[in-house]
Amino acid sequence: MQRTNRQWVLNSRPKGTLSADNFALKEAPMPEPDYAAGRVLVKNLWIGYDAAMRGWMSLKPSYMPPVELGDPMRSFNVAQVVKSKNPELPEGTLLLGMYGWQEYAAVAATDMVPYRKLNRFITPEMALGVLGGSSTTAFWGLMDIGQPKKGETVVVSGAAGATGSVAAQIAKLKGCKVIGIAGGED
Ligand SMILES: NC(=O)c1ccc[n+]([C@@H]2O[C@H](COP(=O)([O-])OP(=O)(O)OC[C@H]3O[C@@H](n4cnc5c(N)ncnc54)[C@H](OP(=O)(O)O)[C@@H]3O)[C@@H](O)[C@H]2O)c1
Numbered sequence: 001m002q003r004t005n006r007q008w009v010l011n012s013r014p015k016g017t018l019s020a021d022n023f024a025l026k027e028a029p030m031p032e033p034d035y036a037a038g039r040v041l042v043k044n045l046w047i048g049y050d051a052a053m054r055g056w057m058s059l060k061p062s063y064m065p066p067v068e069l070g071d072p073m074r075s076f077n078v079a080q081v082v083k084s085k086n087p088e089l090p091e092g093t094l095l096l097g098m099y100g101w102q103e104y105a106a107v108a109a110t111d112m113v114p115y116r117k118l119n120r121f122i123t124p125e126m127a128l129g130v131l132g133g134s135s136t137t138a139f140w141g142l143m144d145i146g147q148p149k150k151g152e153t154v155v156v157s158g159a160a161g162a163t164g165s166v167a168a169q170i171a172k173l174k175g176c177k178v179i180g181i182a183g184g185e186d
Contacts, residue, residue: 005030007072008101014057022057023073023101033106035085040107042079044099048128050076051161064112072100076133078124079105094118096127134162142167150175157181 004027011024033039056067056074067074077099081089089095089107097115099105107115118127129135148154154171158164159180171178 002103003030004028005102005104007103009070010057010067010073011069013059013069014054018054018057026070028102031104031106033083033108035083038086038088038109040081040084040086040089042095042097042099042105042107043082044077044079044103044105045094046078046124046128047101048076048078048132050132050134051163052133072102074098074100076128077105078118078127079107081107089117094124096132129162130166135166138163138167139170142170146171148174148176151177153177153179155179155181160184160186 007026007028008023009026012022014022033041059066079095079099081091081093084091095115098113148171154176156164156168159168160182168178168180
C-alpha cells in the first residue's frame with residue numbers, strides 16, 4: 001500500500017470561468033480510518049463531473065458548505081473498499097459517495113452524504129450518470145414539485161444538459177408535450 005494520497009485541492013476560488021491554477025496537486029498522508037468503529041478505506045475509481053461543483057467552489061450560501069481552500073475538490077465518486085473490518089462493507093464493495101479528487105478516502109456511515117452500495121445491475125457510469133445526482137434532481141424536481149399530468153406541456157430549460165435531458169424524458173414518459181430550450185445548433 002502506498003504511503004501518500006495524491007489529491008487535487010482547491011487552490012483559489014475561481015472568478016467566472018475556471019482556470020488550471022484554481023487547483024493544485026498535493027501529496028497528503030494516507031487516510032487512517034478507525035476500522036474498529038466500522039470505517040473503511042476506499043480507492044476512487046471514477047470521478048463524476050457535475051455543474052453543481054462550480055457552486056461548491058464559491059462562498060455563496062448553498063445547500064452544502066463551500067469546499068475549503070487546500071481541501072480536495074468535492075465530487076461524487078465510485079470507489080472500491082480496499083481495507084475493511086466492517087462486515088457490511090467487505091473489501092471489493094463498490095460505493096457511490098462523495099470522496100473528492102483524491103486517490104483514497106476514509107468512509108463512515110455518518111458522512112455528510114451517506115454512501116450507497118452499487119449492485120451488479122448498476123455500473124459506475126450509471127451510478128454517476130443516469131442514476132446520479134443530476135437525474136435524481138430531475139426526477140424529484142419534476143415528479144414532486146412539477147407533478148406532470150398526461151397531455152400537459154412541460155418546458156425544460158438547459159434541456160441539452162445532464163439534468164434537463166432526463167427531465168425531458170421523464171415528462172415524455174408521463175405523456176406530456178415537451179419543449180426543450182437549448183443553445184447549441186444540435
Ligand atoms: N440542486 C441540485 O441538486 C442540482 C442537481 C443537478 C443540477 N443542478 C443544477 O442544474 C443546472 C444544470 O445542471 P446539469 O448537470 O444539467 O448541467 P450541464 O449538463 O452542464 O448542462 C447545462 C446546460 O445548460 C446550458 N447552458 C450553459 N450555459 C448556458 C447559458 N449561459 N445560458 C443558457 N443555457 C446555458 C447548456 O445548454 P446548450 O448545450 O444547449 O448550450 C448545457 O447543456 C445547473 O445549474 C446545476 O447546478 C442542481
